[in-house]
Amino acid sequence: xxxxxxxxxxxxxxxxxxxxxxxxxxxxxxxxxxxxxxxxxxxxxxxxxxxxxxxxxxxxxxxxxxxxxxxxxxxxxxxxxxxxxxxxxxxxxxxxxxxxxxxxxxxxxxxxxxxxxxxxxxxxxxxxxxxxxxxxxxxxxxxxxxxxxxxxxxxxxxxxxxxxxxxxxxxxxxxxxxxxxxxxxxxxxxxxxxxxxxxxxxxxxxxxxxxxxxxxxxxxxxxxxxxxxxxxxxxxxxxxxxxxxxxxxxxxx
Amino acid sequence: xxxxxxxxxxxxxxxxxxxxxxxxxxxxxxxxxxxxxxxxxxxxxxxxxxxxxxxxxxxxxxxxxxxxxxxxxxxxxxxxxxxxxxxxxxxxxxxxxxxxxxxxxxxxxxxxxxxxxxxxxxxxxxxxxxxxxxxxxxxxxxxxxxxxxxxxxxxxxxxxxxxxxxxxxxxxxxxxxxxxxxxxxxxxxxxxxxxxxxxxxxxxxxxxxxxxxxxxxxxxxxxxxxxxxxxxxxxxxxxxxxxxxxxxxxxxx
Amino acid sequence: xxxxxxxxxxxxxxxxxxxxxxxxxxxxxxxxxxxxxxxxxxxxxxxxxxxxxxxxxxxxxxxxxxxxxxxxxxxxxxxxxxxxxxxxxxxxxxxxxxxxxxxxxxxxxxxxxxxxxxxxxxxxxxxxxxxxxxxxxxxxxxxxxxxxxxxxxxxxxxxxxxxxxxxxxxxxxxxxxxxxxxxxxxxxxxxxxxxxxxxxxxxxxxxxxxxxxxxxxxxxxxxxxxxxxxxxxxxxxxxxxxxxxxxxxxxxx
Numbered sequence: 001x002x003x004x005x006x007x008x009x010x011x012x013x014x015x016x017x018x019x020x021x022x023x024x025x026x027x028x029x030x031x032x033x034x035x036x037x038x039x040x041x042x043x044x045x046x047x048x049x050x051x052x053x054x055x056x057x058x059x060x061x062x063x064x065x066x067x068x069x070x071x072x073x074x075x076x077x078x079x080x081x082x083x084x085x086x087x088x089x090x091x092x093x094x095x096x097x098x099x100x101x102x103x104x105x106x107x108x109x110x111x112x113x114x115x116x117x118x119x120x121x122x123x124x125x126x127x128x129x130x131x132x133x134x135x136x137x138x139x140x141x142x143x144x145x146x147x148x149x150x151x152x153x154x155x156x157x158x159x160x161x162x163x164x165x166x167x168x169x170x171x172x173x174x175x176x177x178x179x180x181x182x183x184x185x186x187x188x189x190x191x192x193x194x195x196x197x198x199x200x201x202x203x204x205x206x207x208x209x210x211x212x213x214x215x216x217x218x219x220x221x222x223x224x225x226x227x228x229x230x231x232x233x234x235x236x237x238x239x240x241x242x243x244x245x246x247x248x249x250x251x252x253x
Numbered sequence: 254x255x256x257x258x259x260x261x262x263x264x265x266x267x268x269x270x271x272x273x274x275x276x277x278x279x280x281x282x283x284x285x286x287x288x289x290x291x292x293x294x295x296x297x298x299x300x301x302x303x304x305x306x307x308x309x310x311x312x313x314x315x316x317x318x319x320x321x322x323x324x325x326x327x328x329x330x331x332x333x334x335x336x337x338x339x340x341x342x343x344x345x346x347x348x349x350x351x352x353x354x355x356x357x358x359x360x361x362x363x364x365x366x367x368x369x370x371x372x373x374x375x376x377x378x379x380x381x382x383x384x385x386x387x388x389x390x391x392x393x394x395x396x397x398x399x400x401x402x403x404x405x406x407x408x409x410x411x412x413x414x415x416x417x418x419x420x421x422x423x424x425x426x427x428x429x430x431x432x433x434x435x436x437x438x439x440x441x442x443x444x445x446x447x448x449x450x451x452x453x454x455x456x457x458x459x460x461x462x463x464x465x466x467x468x469x470x471x472x473x474x475x476x477x478x479x480x481x482x483x484x485x486x487x488x489x490x491x492x493x494x495x496x497x498x499x500x501x502x503x504x505x506x
Numbered sequence: 507x508x509x510x511x512x513x514x515x516x517x518x519x520x521x522x523x524x525x526x527x528x529x530x531x532x533x534x535x536x537x538x539x540x541x542x543x544x545x546x547x548x549x550x551x552x553x554x555x556x557x558x559x560x561x562x563x564x565x566x567x568x569x570x571x572x573x574x575x576x577x578x579x580x581x582x583x584x585x586x587x588x589x590x591x592x593x594x595x596x597x598x599x600x601x602x603x604x605x606x607x608x609x610x611x612x613x614x615x616x617x618x619x620x621x622x623x624x625x626x627x628x629x630x631x632x633x634x635x636x637x638x639x640x641x642x643x644x645x646x647x648x649x650x651x652x653x654x655x656x657x658x659x660x661x662x663x664x665x666x667x668x669x670x671x672x673x674x675x676x677x678x679x680x681x682x683x684x685x686x687x688x689x690x691x692x693x694x695x696x697x698x699x700x701x702x703x704x705x706x707x708x709x710x711x712x713x714x715x716x717x718x719x720x721x722x723x724x725x726x727x728x729x730x731x732x733x734x735x736x737x738x739x740x741x742x743x744x745x746x747x748x749x750x751x752x753x754x755x756x757x758x759x
Contacts, residue, residue, distance in 0.1 A: 002566045003602045006593050027486030029288035035535035039563055052495035053486050057292055060255050083495055086504065087259050096256045111500040139497040170497070172461075208678075233533030233559050242558035242589055244645040244676070247617040251592065280739030282541035305748035306739050310545055313508045336748055339757065340512050349509045364753040392750040423750070425714075 008240050009220035009250045016045050018199040019221030019239070020164075023229055024171065024206075026050035027057050030066060032229075037070050040232035046104070047072055048225070050171065051079035064100060078108025078135050081122075086112050090122070097130060107157075108135035110168055116153055120160035127161030133202070134160075137168025137176030147191040154196050165196070169204030169226060177203060184213050198222065211238050212245040220250070261493050262473035262503045267324075269298055271452040272474030272492070273417075276482055277424065277459075279303035280310050283319060285482075290323050293485035299357070300325055301478070303424065304332035317353060331361025331388050334375075339365050343375070350383060360410075361388035363421055369406055373413035380414030386455070387413075390421025390429030400444040407449050418449070422457030422479060430456060437466050451475065464491050465498040473503070514746050515726035515756045522551055524705040525727030525745070526670075529735055530677065530712075532556035533563050536572060538735075543576050546738035552610070553578055554731070556677065557585035570606060584614025584641050587628075592618050596628070603636060613663075614641035616674055622659055626666035633667030639708070640666075643674025643682030653697040660702050671702070675710030675732060683709060690719050704728065717744050718751040726756070
């Protein structure tokens with residue numbers, strides 16, 4: 001840190017087991033990746049190449065190499081897994097992971113119908129090759145999953161071999177964990193946390209108010225995701241009680 | 254593309270006659286233009302220097318040279334034409350186009366009152382020097398133009414020599430084609446499409462939900478505009494059915 | 507300017523006494539700072555490193571050097587002052603300002619309770635070392651300060667040694683001067699301007715509609731702040747009547 005302040009909550013340092021920040025890259029140039037890393041590398045634990053953007057971005061191999069040399073794992077968004085799945089091309093997906101040397105992968109069912117045991121089978125199979133993140137929650141805002149089912153799915157997917165389960169919110173932060181207004185489904189999150197250890201969950205929380213809410217509920221070292229590259233510094237100050245929104249939260253009363 | 258997926262809609266390739274993406278540059282630095290091109294050049298057909306930003310950006314000549322060497326045509330936003338027009342400086346405008354070697358120009362009346370035959374006369378005159386885009390629709394959200402008049406104006410302007418007509422939406426996507434909430438004037442668009450060939454229209458659609466709506470209505474190769482530089486990759490995935498919003502749209506049922 | 511247009515309002519040039527643009531840097535990389543300066547240096551009068559972002563950004567010294575060589579003063583956001591104050595570390599804050607060679611500082615009470623005479627004492631003390639900006643208004647949207655009190659506080663703080671007083675709005679533009687919808691508290695601003703000279707106030711106005719409102723009320727050379735780096739060009743066109751929103755405002759009727 002650039003100077004000393006007392007009463008700053010203790011922050012996990014890399015490689016972190018909790019307090020993870022997952023960042024969404026939806027098409028950065030190589031220089032933009034370097035710029036991002038210059039500022040945010042110490043605070044970034046893992047990067048997602050959003051949904052199937054990796055299909056169209058011309059600089060994929062070079063980009064993966066830059067993240068690799070910075071020691072930051074990268075994975076393709078779950079929608080890419082679903083795109084291969086819905087086309088009966090899962091074997092091709094394995095070859096793509098292999099071709100690009102991916103060490104992490106996401107399994108999700110945000111845009112497809114998939115029985116939970118089928119999903120768990122994919123998690124299980126993939127977990128033999130890569131570290132798996134699995135995502136719970138639909139991208140369809142009309143589709144409300146009750147809390148007991150979130151919990152059941154998360155537990156099953158962790159048991160099937162997922163390293164972390166992700167709570168869905170999309171890039172906009174307006175589905176899954178959140179109402180279409182972006183407001184947190186507070187009761188849902190609290191109920192999940194009674195059953196699933198917080199360190200096993202990454203909460204997608206792209207909006208500032210959502211990040212603030214999770215830091216206040218879980219603490220400085222909550223795992224959050226879908227953070228825009230230029231919002232990682234802001235998030236870090238929210239974690240540390242150094243932005244107005246959490247200014248009082250970590251101070252001795 | 255970085256890997257193979259089946260059931261991807263056929264995308265026009267450059268130089269495209271339809272499926273155009275028009276991007277708005279509202280003051281990028283030279284390096285930012287290079288970064289943008291590295292990622293989005295294959296998917297970008299034409300760039301607009303938003304409204305009259307070209308008046309104040311210090312790097313204009315160098316920027317035009319970069320776009321030129323990438324083979325991407327550039328034009329000044331229609332508000333610049335209107336700014337010269339309202340000051341009785343149209344002859345000066347021609348000299349500016351000449352001085353900067355512009356090969357495209359926009360004629361619009363979003364902020365001024367202009368009779369349609371006067372506008373068509375400008376389109377006609379300019380079309381002898383440059384390729385003309387003409388824009389229909391007001392920047393004033395209180396000003397509602399009925400569908401039959403949109404159609405009449407578009408037809409007149411195409412006949413006067415416009416290469417494409419643009420449906421107005423501003424940078425925000427909240428006027429012209431859209432309600433102030435950003436919602437599409439669906440009946441308006443559908444009625445226009447019964448009379449004007451889709452390939453002759455560029456729909457300004459800066460918001461993701463608007464892009465999704467047009468891709469679903471017209472197809473992967475709809476012409477859309479006012480796309481932010483860092484949203485071109487996202488748009489391309491929407492066109493290809495590779496983002497949640499259009500995930501099912503192009504799949505065999 | 508890149509070409510000539512008549513009826514453009516006269517704009518103050520640097521070093522400006524009025525018509526200031528204060529830009530918020532919330533974690534730019536060094537190259538991003540250079541890119542910003544390439545485009546916006548002529549129109550940027552002062553840069554704020556937002557709230558306490560300077561605590562976590564790894565490139566602080568080098569960044570300050572770049573701004574310095576461009577002749578643009580920089581200061582730490584007021585929340586940093588408050589973070590030192592609430593921890594009884596004000597003397598440490600002075601040492602931080604000294605260590606980084608800061609020539610400007612902000613005093614605010616957006617997130618803490620502070621008696622106005624205490625605040626003025628801090629302004630007074632700091633003004634012996636640096637040029638002081640002081641901020642009026644709470645970050646808490648539930649806390650409404652009546653106009654007469656805004657005026658009283660602004661006057662006291664200017665008398666205590668503040669170079670400018672800042673009207674609070676946050677990065678979002680939804681507190682202080684504005685309703686939570688972002689709408690201007692019009693009566694408040696107009697009443698303040700009957701008592702405090704406009705050149706002594708910097709209005710935080712991060713949203714375009716807010717910038718438009720202030721330019722229409724005060725003129726091209728209004729002082730505004732919390733401008734995002736990539737919105738400075740847009741703001742400059744709004745000041746000059748070269749964007750749709752102020753297109754008519756400066757024309758001879």
